[in-house]
Amino acid sequence: MGADRVFAYGAAAGLLGDLLLGDPRRGHPVAAFGRAAAAVERVLWRDDRGRGAVHTAVCVGGAVTLAGLAARAVRRSPAASVALTGVATWAVVGGTSLAREARAVGRALQDGDVEAARARLPHLCGRDPQALDADGIARAVVESVAENTSDAVVGALVWGAVAGVPGLVGFRAVNTLDAMVGHRSPRYLRYGWASARLDDVAGWPGARLTAVLAALTGPDRRGAVRAWRADAAKHPSPNAGPVEASFAGALGVRLGGTLSYGGRVEHRPVLNGGGRPVAVTDIDRAVRLSRRVGWLALAAGVAARRVLKGRAQ
Numbered sequence: 001m002g003a004d005r006v007f008a009y010g011a012a013a014g015l016l017g018d019l020l021l022g023d024p025r026r027g028h029p030v031a032a033f034g035r036a037a038a039a040v041e042r043v044l045w046r047d048d049r050g051r052g053a054v055h056t057a058v059c060v061g062g063a064v065t066l067a068g069l070a071a072r073a074v075r076r077s078p079a080a081s082v083a084l085t086g087v088a089t090w091a092v093v094g095g096t097s098l099a100r101e102a103r104a105v106g107r108a109l110q111d112g113d114v115e116a117a118r119a120r121l122p123h124l125c126g127r128d129p130q131a132l133d134a135d136g137i138a139r140a141v142v143e144s145v146a147e148n149t150s151d152a153v154v155g156a157l158v159w160g161a162v163a164g165v166p167g168l169v170g171f172r173a174v175n176t177l178d179a180m181v182g183h184r185s186p187r188y189l190r191y192g193w194a195s196a197r198l199d200d201v202a203g204w205p206g207a208r209l210t211a212v213l214a215a216l217t218g219p220d221r222r223g224a225v226r227a228w229r230a231d232a233a234k235h236p237s238p239n240a241g242p243v244e245a246s247f248a249g250a251l252g253v254r255l256g257g258t259l260s261y262g263g264r265v266e267h268r269p270v271l272n273g274g275g276r277p278v279a280v281t282d283i284d285r286a287v288r289l290s291r292r293v294g295w296l297a298l299a300a301g302v303a304a305r306r307v308l309k310g311r312a313q
Helices: 003-021 029-044 049-073 078-092 095-110 114-123 134-181 193-217 221-234 240-251 281-312
Strands: 255-261 264-271
Touching (some): 003 134, 095 281, 134 255, 134 281, 193 240, 240 264
Antiparallel strands (some): 255 264
């Protein structure tokens, strides 16, 4: 069985596993990686970019090496290779958890329980929930669904299509490190620089594919393209910008504006300024769009592998 079929069958099984099972309650491999990365940080941390770069190399390099050894160990068995790809895909994607948390916040808002929505929001994003009213919470959820469609689903599938199991695991390692040390806090401004820049590079193709697929499958295709072209570059993140702008245009809503992280207020550009304010019902619309984008990303990855295989022959 060729590598293209191994990826196709394994990644499809992994996405189905995520859909049916979600993330494991205990013993999640990503959580284990996080604990290992934290242990490395305790040894290496200094307020220094070089130390941070070593941290990134050790953690990502170690994860990719282990994944490569596992893939090599089963390469002679198509069934085992498919199974390993399926397990790796299931472990690194998080579409079901993303949808579950977004809808939980949405249900609380529909019930008029803003405090419950605020309590649930940190499961989804790092914003200060106490600084948000109901409309602000709904907007934060839609923005998080958009960004995490790329980070938690599409990006992993892109790198899985490129490099198999090591690509799947490597992307999740990079993304997890960025979440741990890549933010602009006093402790990590220098130490997390390498992780943040590597995440920008690794996330670039997945973000563009997410934006394209959101435009193709969203309710307003022209609006998605228009918002992407007009507003994506205004966003401080090179990858979140295209994704959030495309989702905003596709859903016909206005994203961006003032937000608060860790007590720090940011004034971000408005995306799709001609759209309407986000409503609670838009949360479910964003989740459905995210689901469509994830499955189409798998199809695109499978097609790309087959094209590359055909050219290599």
